[in-house]
Amino acid sequence: MRVALFVPCYIDQFYPQVAVASLELLEKLGCEVVVPTDQTCCGQPMANSGFASSTEGCDANFSQNFEGFDYIVGPSGSCVLHVKEHHPSKKIRNSVYEICEFLMDVLKVSSLNAHFPHRVGLHQSCHGQRGLHLSSMSERNEKHFSKIEDLLALVGGIEVVLPVRVDECCGFGGTFCVTEEAVSVKMGQDRIKEHHANAVSYIVGVDTSCLMHMEGILRRQGSKVQVKHIVEILNHA
Amino acid sequence: MLSHAEASENFIADADRTDWHDETLWFVREKRDKVSKVLPEWEALREHASQIKDHTLANLGEYLQAFEAKAQANGITVHWAADAAEHNAIVHDIIAAQGSKILVKSKSMLTEECHLNDYLASKGIEVVDTDLGERIVQFRNEAPSHIVLPAIHLKKEDVGETFHQFLGTPKGNKDPQFLTEAARQHLRGHFLASEVAITGVNFAVAETGEFVVCTNEGNADMGAHLAKVHIACMGIEKIIPKRADLASFLRLLARSATGQLITTYTSHFHKPREGQEIHIMLIDNGRTRQLADPKYKNSLKCIRCAACFNTCPVYRRSGGHSYHQPVAGPIGSILAPNIDKKANVDLPFASTLCGSCSNVCPVKINIHEQLWFWRQDLMEAGLAPVGKTIGMKLMAFTLANPVIYRIGGSLLRRFAGLLNTRLNPWYKQREMPVAPQESFQEWYKKR
Numbered sequence: 001m002r003v004a005l006f007v008p009c010y011i012d013q014f015y016p017q018v019a020v021a022s023l024e025l026l027e028k029l030g031c032e033v034v035v036p037t038d039q040t041c042c043g044q045p046m047a048n049s050g051f052a053s054s055t056e057g058c059d060a061n062f063s064q065n066f067e068g069f070d071y072i073v074g075p076s077g078s079c080v081l082h083v084k085e086h087h088p089s090k091k092i093r094n095s096v097y098e099i100c101e102f103l104m105d106v107l108k109v110s111s112l113n114a115h116f117p118h119r120v121g122l123h124q125s126c127h128g129q130r131g132l133h134l135s136s137m138s139e140r141n142e143k144h145f146s147k148i149e150d151l152l153a154l155v156g157g158i159e160v161v162l163p164v165r166v167d168e169c170c171g172f173g174g175t176f177c178v179t180e181e182a183v184s185v186k187m188g189q190d191r192i193k194e195h196h197a198n199a200v201s202y203i204v205g206v207d208t209s210c211l212m213h214m215e216g217i218l219r220r221q222g223s224k225v226q227v228k229h230i231v232e233i234l235n236h237a
Numbered sequence: 238m239l240s241h242a243e244a245s246e247n248f249i250a251d252a253d254r255t256d257w258h259d260e261t262l263w264f265v266r267e268k269r270d271k272v273s274k275v276l277p278e279w280e281a282l283r284e285h286a287s288q289i290k291d292h293t294l295a296n297l298g299e300y301l302q303a304f305e306a307k308a309q310a311n312g313i314t315v316h317w318a319a320d321a322a323e324h325n326a327i328v329h330d331i332i333a334a335q336g337s338k339i340l341v342k343s344k345s346m347l348t349e350e351c352h353l354n355d356y357l358a359s360k361g362i363e364v365v366d367t368d369l370g371e372r373i374v375q376f377r378n379e380a381p382s383h384i385v386l387p388a389i390h391l392k393k394e395d396v397g398e399t400f401h402q403f404l405g406t407p408k409g410n411k412d413p414q415f416l417t418e419a420a421r422q423h424l425r426g427h428f429l430a431s432e433v434a435i436t437g438v439n440f441a442v443a444e445t446g447e448f449v450v451c452t453n454e455g456n457a458d459m460g461a462h463l464a465k466v467h468i469a470c471m472g473i474e475k476i477i478p479k480r481a482d483l484a485s486f487l488r489l490l491a492r493s494a495t496g497q498l499i500t501t502y503t504s505h506f507h508k509p510r511e512g513q514e515i516h517i518m519l520i521d522n523g524r525t526r527q528l529a530d531p532k533y534k535n536s537l538k539c540i541r542c543a544a545c546f547n548t549c550p551v552y553r554r555s556g557g558h559s560y561h562q563p564v565a566g567p568i569g570s571i572l573a574p575n576i577d578k579k580a581n582v583d584l585p586f587a588s589t590l591c592g593s594c595s596n597v598c599p600v601k602i603n604i605h606e607q608l609w610f611w612r613q614d615l616m617e618a619g620l621a622p623v624g625k626t627i628g629m630k631l632m633a634f635t636l637a638n639p640v641i642y643r644i645g646g647s648l649l650r651r652f653a654g655l656l657n658t659r660l661n662p663w664y665k666q667r668e669m670p671v672a673p674q675e676s677f678q679e680w681y682k683k684r
Contacts, residue, residue, distance in 0.1 A: 009636065012677045013650060014672060015673075017673075045636075049612065050612035050613050051630075127592075130592035130596065139596035141274050141279040167593075168550055173589025188667075190259070
């Protein structure tokens with residue numbers, strides 16, 4: 001299966017290991033992965049700041065890089081949701097997948113050669129969850145499901161622990177993290193507190209942006225807890 | 238006036254109180270979860286209520302006129318007001334005709350929206366708020382911080398101090414039962430003496446001309462049943478077609494608001510008793526403007542349950558006053574810009590767009606999507622600070638051009654250390670990510 005790897009800009013620049021793991025994982029699962037080299041950003045930072053009118057350039061660049069593909073797969077619920085909801089091309093909106101969604105719904109992965117013998121806390125990133133329905137939501141009266149937990153269950157040795165507030169936002173929120181710094185940090189600290197109480201070694205999520213925010217707080221606190229994008233664990237032999 | 242971000246920073250400075258506020262409201266959210274999940278039909282009920290509201294809003298004029306005709310036939314006087322000023326003037330005329338100088342009022346967010354208390358005070362008329370939480374904040378000369386739990390920002394110690402000051406309770410007494418009894422005795426005198434009682438309206442039924450007022454304290458009933466004149470104030474969106482529709486709305490309201498199965502007092506006001514006058518105020522105050530915009534029309538479905546407040550991780554950690562509006566929280570943030578764009582430009586940005594508000598909304602308002610739309614409209618209206626506009630345009634230009642993006646990214650990584658300064662809001666309480674030697678694309682090129 002031919003897949004275009006969508007690498008969000010901040011992953012490209014600051015978390016290349018997440019893109020590497022995505023590439024390797026998709027290849028391991030038999031995909032022919034193409035990485036369009038002129039891709040930049042989906043435009044979400046501007047759009048969520050009220051400047052959707054300024055994202056034409058990003059949209060056009062995204063089209064040039066990705067329009068020939070039936071499967072555009074990215075390791076970020078938030079960026080994928082933005083493309084799915086706001087990109088002007090219907091073809092692109094219908095072809096973009098968050099990587100867990102792609103693994104479960106398209107590739108229908110039922111086994112993985114992955115091993116990660118650690119206690120990890122699961123962070124539900126809101127856009128992946130409430131936007132892309134990667135899992136059931138605590139507010140709704142619906143049957144429990146989780147594509148993320150299903151994937152992690154395929155990893156050998158892992159112990160997944162959920163916080164009591166299973167799906168509360170971490171407070172990253174794009175530019176919110178700096179424009180509403182006090183609330184943003186407090187929200188992040190509160191999430192981390194629960195994971196600390198659960199004595200986890202790692203916090204895992206489907207959005208590196210949430211993880212970057214929590215990692216910043218963890219490091220400032222001098223915590224030993226590390227963050228991992230889910231693909232880094234799924235690709236961990 | 239402080240922006241939401243500035244006011245929140247002050248609120249959070251007291252970390253213990255912030256935690257207490259967050260946990261108290263989270264407890265209400267959990268109660269709501271429990272009682273909503275015992276109803277297998279919960280999601281269908283939300284959908285049903287949402288559709289009734291859609292239908293009503295699509296035929297609002299007809300339902301309002303039908304309501305007016307029925308209410309008049311029942312002996313109720315119906316008044317229409319285009320805005321807050323007209324509303325306040327009419328209410329004042331009714332009170333002045335009675336010659337009252339003091340009156341009782343149960344909870345009505347509409348009168349908060351119209352700043353009725355201040356207006357009447359300027360005319361020499363004192364309003365005694367009879368909802369316990371509202372009375373507490375009224376003593377303190379504060380605004381309600383929550384539409385269902387007006388004094389939720391206060392602890393019992395604060396209430397004890399306030400009652401000591403205003404009701405003469407013993408200093409240091411913070412026993413909730415004792416303080417509530419003191420408030421009851423204090424309010425009883427006002428109930429007995431008032432010739433005019435103002436109430437809000439939760440639902441007005443077009444089919445019958447009746448209106449329904451829900452309280453947990455019975456204070457609306459105490460006021461309305463003892464006074465010679467009952468003035469009920471409602472926004473025009475409170476109308477529902479049929480009495481049978483209450484079967485859906487009352488269940489949703491109580492469960493969503495406080496996790497109760499039913500509100501303690503659900504009172505139907507049909508017609509005046511002998512010798513009594515009932516006046517209904519029907520107010521627009523920007524609602525028809527909201528109705529005319531397909532992006533925001535949906536916000537008029539709101540039944541003021543405040544479930545979106547209780548679930549909102551930002552509200553729980555910033556408090557209602559940080560929203561500087563009578564209706565705070567996520568719903569307030571999509572209603573307020575319709576009244577005044579400039580004064581409320583910060584509110585649609587006081588959200589991470591996590592979407593929890595839309596999920597708890599009993600009438601399925603797409604709150605987080607409307608927050609996003611307001612962000613666009615406010616920025617397009619030129620209300621962004623100059624720095625933000627320049628920054629956004631520069632960012633859009635950089636990110637639209639792969640070559641410039643690559644150069645910019647490389648410079649950013651090389652000089653990331655320069656961002657480790659207190660001037661960088663990120664760095665204030667968080668470390669910056671460690672910049673790698675190579676970007677993914679640089680690595681990929683060599684692969």
